[in-house]
Amino acid sequence: MKDIYLDTNVLLRLFEDKAGKENAEKIVLLAKQDKVRLAISEWVINECVGGVQRKRNENKLTKQEAAEILTGIADLVEGKIEEVNLTLYPVTERVIRDSVTTIQEVRCNTAGDAIHVYVADRANCNYFVTADKGLASRIKNSGLRHKLVAVDIDELSDMLNFFSYFE
Amino acid sequence: MNGQVFMLKNKDAKNHGDDDKLRPLTKNEALARFQKFRKDLGLQDVHTSKERIKTILEKSGLLSEEVTKIRLEET
Numbered sequence: 001m002k003d004i005y006l007d008t009n010v011l012l013r014l015f016e017d018k019a020g021k022e023n024a025e026k027i028v029l030l031a032k033q034d035k036v037r038l039a040i041s042e043w044v045i046n047e048c049v050g051g052v053q054r055k056r057n058e059n060k061l062t063k064q065e066a067a068e069i070l071t072g073i074a075d076l077v078e079g080k081i082e083e084v085n086l087t088l089y090p091v092t093e094r095v096i097r098d099s100v101t102t103i104q105e106v107r108c109n110t111a112g113d114a115i116h117v118y119v120a121d122r123a124n125c126n127y128f129v130t131a132d133k134g135l136a137s138r139i140k141n142s143g144l145r146h147k148l149v150a151v152d153i154d155e156l157s158d159m160l161n162f163f164s165y166f167e
Numbered sequence: 168m169n170g171q172v173f174m175l176k177n178k179d180a181k182n183h184g185d186d187d188k189l190r191p192l193t194k195n196e197a198l199a200r201f202q203k204f205r206k207d208l209g210l211q212d213v214h215t216s217k218e219r220i221k222t223i224l225e226k227s228g229l230l231s232e233e234v235t236k237i238r239l240e241e242t
Binding site for chain 2: 081
């Protein structure tokens with residue numbers, strides 16, 4: 001069975017009404033059918049809190065709204081852990097230390113990107129699904145491309161069809 | 168002396184492939200992390216719905232095009 005790593009932006013798409021949500025939900029459905037396994041890292045939590053705090057700083061969210069969003073995200077991830085056995089990888093000292101080289105290998109724009117890619121790689125995931133086209137492209141052009149297939153969430157149809165019929 | 172011992176330990180670990188694959192949290196550990204997350208951020212008594220979250224996210228601009236920019240804008 002193949003292992004799929006989900007970037008933070010893919011998880012957040014589960015709240016959307018647009019095309020991205022449809023693909024994100026299809027991945028979750030495949031996991032529910034035991035056709036794939038899903039993985040995320042704890043870094044997702046930090047990124048979500050960071051994103052929400054940024055909106056607070058810009059006065060685009062009230063304190064109550066920020067608390068509700070973070071609760072919603074926690075509910076969502078907890079629900080998926082229970083529902084589809086979503087695997088959570090901890091951000092350990094080793095992840096921080098060793099992902100330094102990933103920054104250069106994959107030419108990551110941020111250290112956070114490298115944490116995601118490093119965890120996906122070292123968790124032996126087969127696919128890295130992201131809504132960040134730039135990151136997907138950089139992984140495809142890196143030395144990791146032979147063992148970690150980067151997939152843009154908007155270009156997921158072929159992969160989803162493959163798993164639906166052949167796995 | 169201490170350095171030598173440390174190096175031997177590391178070498179030994181590598182030979183056994185101990186530091187290759189990351190270990191995921193067990194389901195209970197993962198759920199415990201979220202319990203701690205809620206406690207640390209004072210969210211224990213916060214309740215919401217998916218529809219309400221969607222409304223707030225759309226209002227704040229945290230979704231849609233901005234979803235992909237979260238990490239970039241953080242730095």
